[in-house]
Amino acid sequence: MYFSRKIMALLGKVICCACLTLSFAVYADNTKLNEEITEKFKAADINHDGKLTLAEAKNGMPRIASHFSDIDTQNRGYVTLDQIIAKADSR
16 A cells, blocks of 8 residues: 555656646747747738738738638737737647
């Protein structure tokens, strides 16, 4: 009985460490992805107003253009960097 408690405690620690490692790996991937999105957004935002119109997206971020209506949920005619990152993070 004592032996199995030690094994269960050790197993719990191993599982916990594995989960933390996976969490950090996902965070690192999201950080890198968000940096790439930010760079592409800045390049595509021709007038530097912090908003990407469909025309700007077609020229600089074609994947965003193809999902424009999904991201522009309020039908404002533009998307922001925060909206794009939120959409990317939700995947």
